[in-house]
Amino acid sequence: MAVNNIDIGDVLATAHDDAHATPNHSIARMREEQGALSPIDCERKRLIHREESVRQQSDAFRGIRTRLxxxxxxxxxxxxxxxxxxxSGGSFVARNLATAFAFDESKTSLLIDANLRYPNQHKALGVEPTTGGLVDFLEHPSRGIASIMYQTGVPRLRMIPAGKARENSSEYFSSFRMRAVLDSLRCRYTDRYLFLDGPPVKGAPDARILSDLADFVVLVAGYGRDTPAAINQAVANFDPAKLAGVVFNESP
Ligand SMILES: Nc1ncnc2c1ncn2[C@@H]1O[C@H](COP(=O)(O)OP(=O)(O)OP(=O)(O)O)[C@@H](O)[C@H]1O
Ligand SMILES: [Mg+2]
Incomplete structure (x- = not known):
């Protein structure tokens, strides 16, 4: 099976210049109540920013954005x-890809932590999920979706934490309600791009079940960690038409 390789260290910059995009109506309504993170804060959170020091990484994520x-x-x-x-770095890539979309002033992005067993995106982003997350909303939808959407300190990037840790995540992901929530989040604003940070493919059916709810899949292989056989096995879980590529991530 053909796999489109995206080497995260090796994707070229695109011609897009985010700074010149025109904000549109729904974005204008998005109020940033919290100050933007400084480059040093971003680096502590393993997040790309616009400064030269992380240029190679941010260009790599922009390259994946272009492909999607x-x-x-x-x-x-x-x-x-x-x-x-x-x-292998799935959450790292999800967080930074969502950030790369939010760099573009004509877009917003929403990062959803869908690793219900071992959620960590709220910790990585330093978000205190005081009013709950995805699981809490799926169990009590009357709370309203707005209560589980949090600012991140990155302009135009919001996140939904996983909420209470759960073992039976595949039941949530195959529920009608989960699909309805994602549909409504995507349809509400045409400039909003959604990113599901899923669990690893190995060992559980969750990633495959989640892929039914997604338009595209980005698979993250640990450079020097995941063997070609393991990568091929993981690839085989997904509809080839949805697979955008494999990112080879080398964590320090
Ligand atoms: N390319 C990278 N540069 C810097 N730090 C990285 C990189 N890749 C991963 N990390 C760091 O390594 C750790 C593990 O990465 P991450 O949590 O993204 O992996 P994961 O595949 O999502 O793991 P899990 O199985 O827990 O979901 C995190 O602290 C992350 O910030
Ligand atoms: Mg993860």
Whole structure:
């Protein structure tokens, strides 16, 4: 099976210059109540920013963004990001890809932590999920979706934490309610791009189940960690038409 390789250290910059995009109506309504993170804060959170010091990484994420936008055509979409095996960097890539979309002033992005067993995106972003997360909303939808959407300190990037840790995540992901929530989040604003930070493919059916809810899948392989056989096995879980590529991530 053909795999489109995106080497995270090796994707070229695109011609887009985010700073010149025109904000549109729904973005104008998005109020940033919290100050933007400084480059040093971003680096502590393993987040790309606009300064030269992380240029190579931010260009790599912009390259993946370009590829997804080419696949997505004119409409916004849902991207599932998951790693081949635990700790390969799936959450790192999901967080930074969502940030790369938010760099573009004509877009907003929403990062959803869909690793219900071992959620960590709220910790990585320093968000205190005081009013709950995805699981809490799925169990008590009357609370309203707004209560589980948090600012991140990155302009135009919001996040939904996983909420209470749960073992039976596949039941949540295959529920009608989960699909309805994602549909309504995607349809509410045409400039909003959704990113699901999924669990590793190895060992559980969750990533495959989540991929049914996504338009595209980005698979993250740990460079020098995941073998070609393990990567191919992971790839085989997904609809080839949805697979945007494999990112080879080398964590320090
Ligand atoms: N390219 C990278 N540069 C810097 N730090 C990285 C990189 N890749 C991963 N990390 C760090 O390594 C740790 C593990 O990465 P991450 O949590 O993204 O992996 P994961 O595949 O999502 O793991 P899990 O199986 O827990 O979901 C995190 O602290 C993350 O910030
Ligand atoms: Mg993760």
């Amino acid at each position: 936008l080419e696949m997505g055509g004119d409409s916004n979409f849902i991207t599932l990001v998951c790693s081949v095996s635990p700790r």
